Amino acid sequence: MSFCFNFDVPAQTTNTNDVDGNGLQSGKKDNAVTDAQDNTKPAEPAKEAKEHLPPSDPQFLLMDSVSETVTIGTLPPLHFLNETVFEKTASEREDGEEILSRTAEQSSDLIPGMYEGGLKVWECTYDLLELIEKDGETFGGKAVLDLGCGAGLLGILALKRGARHVHFQDYNSTVIEQLTVPNVILNCQEDDDIESEDDKDGRGKGKIQEEDGCKERLKEKQEVKDSSSPPKKRAADLSQHPLLAKCRFFSGDWSTFLALVLKTGPQPKYDIIFTSETIYNTAYYPALHETLHKLLAPDGLVYLATKSHYFGVGGGLHLFETFVEQRGIFSVDHLWDGDEGLQRHVVVLRFKLPKDT
Numbered sequence: 001m002s003f004c005f006n007f008d009v010p011a012q013t014t015n016t017n018d019v020d021g022n023g024l025q026s027g028k029k030d031n032a033v034t035d036a037q038d039n040t041k042p043a044e045p046a047k048e049a050k051e052h053l054p055p056s057d058p059q060f061l062l063m064d065s066v067s068e069t070v071t072i073g074t075l076p077p078l079h080f081l082n083e084t085v086f087e088k089t090a091s092e093r094e095d096g097e098e099i100l101s102r103t104a105e106q107s108s109d110l111i112p113g114m115y116e117g118g119l120k121v122w123e124c125t126y127d128l129l130e131l132i133e134k135d136g137e138t139f140g141g142k143a144v145l146d147l148g149c150g151a152g153l154l155g156i157l158a159l160k161r162g163a164r165h166v167h168f169q170d171y172n173s174t175v176i177e178q179l180t181v182p183n184v185i186l187n188c189q190e191d192d193d194i195e196s197e198d199d200k201d202g203r204g205k206g207k208i209q210e211e212d213g214c215k216e217r218l219k220e221k222q223e224v225k226d227s228s229s230p231p232k233k234r235a236a237d238l239s240q241h242p243l244l245a246k247c248r249f250f251s252g253d254w255s256t257f258l259a260l261v262l263k264t265g266p267q268p269k270y271d272i273i274f275t276s277e278t279i280y281n282t283a284y285y286p287a288l289h290e291t292l293h294k295l296l297a298p299d300g301l302v303y304l305a306t307k308s309h310y311f312g313v314g315g316g317l318h319l320f321e322t323f324v325e326q327r328g329i330f331s332v333d334h335l336w337d338g339d340e341g342l343q344r345h346v347v348v349l350r351f352k353l354p355k356d357t
């Protein structure tokens, strides 16, 4: 399994910022930033935001959907659905947005405006997870937002490390319902349930490998061999699980997500906002920047994990940094820059000046 990028933009999708289809190599960097500022209209109507409540019987959800999970890391271990689950079971799943069927048809990791890539774990997420592991951040008492969460691994790590609450947002409701929420629930189960399976198999914890220039964390897969009989312990308790009670889940476009959270009462301010692999499309920068601006606590931090360039889509770190600089709200510091060939980065954004509240 590879975590290398496979952005497959359909021919009918017009990216006004990527005139020659070569992203940053077009030499139109400055124009692209200007376009992003002016281009506040998405190609399709903004996807309306909504909040998703965890199912009243989450254990049932797990029994229905988990056939294979992956476990990574040790501090603490994280468990999540293997992306191949969706390939195998797409036809059996609720797919109101039709993203499971359409991504399968088009063999595409991204259909701008329809499906923004949340069904798989993107490699920069692993970079940021690794940095957090090394750094030993505890998240104790912090309010955390995993923005553009997909599988939700960053938010889940913060949750397991003592965050006061964690909110998850993804563009697609299908991603939230079929992947993010199940993953959180999976991690609410005692790790013992899964680790005992590891022990039975005699398999160790994860390792890191280089493969085809793409740094891939080949953590041991833990297959739940009989998916009709997953762990049944604590079924009734899971819906009341204290970790799950700390979470809220949202889908929708960033502009409507921001409007929703600002109108639903006390205005949330996040101490930490994670956002991984979310700056590939310059047309989304205004809404993304506004969301960070309005939702970050005055002394909060945005951890952004990203590639340098997103070929075929047009965005990338240089364009985003230029955009942020022009707005004058945040400073950007590089926490980690990958080796020359890898072209991946983790940066942190913070307010330039103490913000009025």
Ligand SMILES: C[S@@+](CC[C@H](N)C(=O)[O-])C[C@H]1O[C@@H](n2cnc3c(N)ncnc32)[C@H](O)[C@@H]1O
Pocket: 116, 117, 118, 119, 120, 121, 122, 123, 124, 125, 147, 148, 149, 150, 151, 169, 170, 171, 172, 252, 253, 254, 255, 275, 276, 277, 278, 284, 287
């Ligand atoms: C490539 S996926 C990355 C998923 C996950 N963060 C990871 O690293 O594995 C990009 C994510 O950004 C979010 N996203 C992109 N554009 C968005 C937009 N205009 N409004 C809301 N969310 C958006 C989607 O939720 C999507 O899951």
